[in-house]
Amino acid sequence: MKPVILIIDDDTSLRRVLEYNLQEAGYAVATAASGEEGLNRFDDINPALVITDMKMPGMDGMQVLKCIKERSPETVVIMITAFGSVDIAVDAMKSGAYDYITKPFNRDELRLTVAKALQFRGLTTENRLLKDELAAQGKFRSLIGSSAAMERVFQIVSKVADTEASVLITGESGTGKELVARSIHAKSGRKNAPFVAINCAAIPRDLLESELFGHVKGSFTGAIKDKTGKFRQAESGTLFLDEVGELPLELQPKLLRALQERTVEPVGGTKELKLDVRVVAATNLDIEKAIADGTFREDLFYRLSVIPIHLPALRQRKDDIPLLLRHFCTKHGAAQVTFDSQSLTILRRYAWPGNVRELENMVERLLIMRSSDTITLEDIPDKIRTHGAATGETAHSGSVINLPEEGYSLEQLEREVVVQALERNAWNQTAAARFLRIPRHTLIYRMEKYGIVPPEK
The missing domain is CATH 1.10.10 (Arc Repressor Mutant, subunit A)
Structure with a gap:
């Protein structure tokens, strides 16, 4: 079924040119000569994409955009603007428009923009359906993002969750690796069994073996009774091995055997105990470098990473920052709080070394200290404001490219x-x-x- 595109423009000749070009490209097209007529047609045909002029008699493009977004947030809107009115079109994008085209437009660029907009609409719809499906069972409630990188994460989680494959989640500290692990567990057939997490970097080396595999009474000084390890505690469920890259080399063969044989032998024990556990691991280290350095076993790496998932750093998905800000405000009971454009600009420029965790901590602090429901540039912490301003001024200084002596096409x-x-x-x-x-x-x-x-x- 062809996607339907609605064109709203009071200029008859331009409307017909757009209609012809898009029909020639294989789309179903409907047209309207005013904002009011366009909204009536919108209600009748429910188009996937709307292309509307900015300046029209009566209801202008911004009003049309607002009404469409209120009725159908997923509908993609492209604005048409004169070359000298680009600033207005940028404001429209801030209000929810996907993109804009300038008059006079290039046919190929028009078609490419429309194709990309419809592709974005498809990804957004798929993402919403996936999130709705998962949210019904308590999934993805804190895993937020609409960027392409996060879309890939959602898709992989959906496909891998209800399998028994081992998953290795990589990414910097604070990117949300445990949230992904919990989402995998929540969508799996093991969702009603325990989810047990252990941070391999937070437990002293001499106690980690006992924590993972358990021990029997008298096996070492202080072992006054039998202890069930994390593997057995996660029976029928999921064991999350956080910071698995920090696992001491001497324990790695025992973990490998547990994964291969589905058994564990408690410290001091004499028999192996059968396991029914799904293992999800995570690390912020470069595991391939650790393998090359001899600090991590290659066979264990391949056993853990049947399905690899990489979480991007926040600085690599800055378009998700407004979504995250809205989510954290709602999470902390302040859904009415908004951020003005200057504060958003600075937050986008900041590098976020602590990633999503750092962003949430900042939001929580701002909500406590705020004097109104609008967060302004003055409310942003000095470190972030100073760094963001400096980035804006100096990040792109200097020559863009060095031309070779022999010339360049x-x-x-x-x-x-x-x-x-x-x-x-x-x-x-x-x-x-x-x-x-x-x-x-x-x-x-x-x-x-x-x-x-x-x-x-």
């Missing part, structure tokens, strides 16, 4: 500039387009033209 130059802009902004297309001072759809068009794709994580 213009296409090569343009491709290199686009790549460097993306790299400087952690492959965030919106930020890179802002850096290049071009519309986001133009950046996407250049990426398609030159075959530029994000690097594999």
Whole structure:
């Protein structure tokens, strides 16, 4: 079934040109000559995408956008604006528009922008359905994000959860690795059995073996009674091995055997006990480097990482920051609190070395100390405000590219500039387009033209 696109524009000739171009590209198209007519048609046909002019008699594009987002938040809206009115279109994007096109528009860029918008709509819908399915059972309530990287995480979790495969979650400290592990458990057939977590880096080396595998009375000084280890405590459920990369080398063969044989032998015991446990592990270390350095066994790594999941750092998904801010405000009982545009700009520029955990701690502090329901730039902690301002002023100083003496083709130059802009902004297309001072759809068009794709994580 073809996706339906609704075009709202009082300019008859432009409306017909848009209609022709999109029908030629294979889309079903409906049109309206005013904002009021457009909303009536919207209610009748429920389009996947709306393209509306900014300036129209009566109800203008911003009012149309607001009404559509109130009726159907998932509907994607593209604004049409004159070349000199880009600032207004940017304001519309802040209010929920997906993108904008400028008059006069290029046919290929129009079609590419529409294709990307519909792809985004599909991902958003899929993400919502997945979250609805999982939320009904207490899943993903604290795992927030609509970025492409987080969409991949949600999809992998959904596919792997109801299997017995071992999962290794990697990512920096504070990215939410335990939340992912709990989501996997909650969607699995083991959801009604225990979820047991142990931090391999937080327990003294001489006690870790006993904590994992248990011990029998008298097996060492202080063992005054039998102890059930974490593996046995998680029977029929899930064992989460946090910071597994810190596991002492001498314990790694015993963990490998437990995974392979599905048995454990308590410290001081003489017989092996059968296990029915699913293992999910996590680490913030570079495990492949640890293998090369001889501090982590390669066979254990492959046994743990049947399914690898990588969680991006917050600085690599800064478009998720507004969603996270809203979530944390709601979580801490302050759903009415908002952040003004200046504070959001500074929060996006900050590097967030502590990732999502650091962001939540900041929100909790701001909610306690706030004097109103709008968080302003002055409310942001000095460290974050200073760093964000400095980043905005100096991050992109200096030459963008060094030209070779023998010359350089213009296409090569343009491709290199686009790549460097993306790299400087952690492959965030919106930020890179802002850096290049071009519309986001133009950046996407250049990426398609030159075959530029994000690097594999």
